[in-house]
């Protein structure tokens with residue numbers, strides 16, 4: 001949850017800090033925004049692995065490597081804010097989950113169909 005003093009950034013704003021348009025390198029990890037510019041040279045995997053995600057959501061890249069809890073603690077120290085609520089990764093997911101959860105079955109298996117199917121009507125018509 002964003003506290004009162006937490007700065008909020010849009011995805012567009014984060015994108016600008018990609019080390020090219022702007023010298024700073026920001027990444028997103030689980031809806032939080034980190035300025036990792038000063039860590040690039042220290043990174044045991046090399047700075048390039050991080051700059052690949054400059055200005056973008058690095059959650060998958062960071063988790064796929066399986067970083068230690070120490071690495072996660074270090075990451076926390078670079079936090080500068082959070083992604084604005086309406087653009088968070090989890091937000092879009094929740095919407096689709098809700099949609100697929102409402103399926104209602106109304107037909108009883110013992111009931112015979114009241115109307116003929118289109119195929120049988122067409123077949124009868126063709127046979128005369």
Ligand code: HEM
Nearest residue numbers: 036039044045049050053058061062065067068071074075
């Ligand atoms: C964003 C994408 C990132 C990728 C793809 C990535 C990938 C990697 C890889 C491949 C290594 C292994 C290096 C080796 O053993 O030769 C590594 C190690 C490490 N990374 Fe990253 N890294 C990323 C971001 C970060 C960030 C932002 C931090 C901290 C601020 C961090 C902290 C560490 C630490 C502390 C290690 C040493 C092993 C450990 O404690 O887990 N990494 N990383």
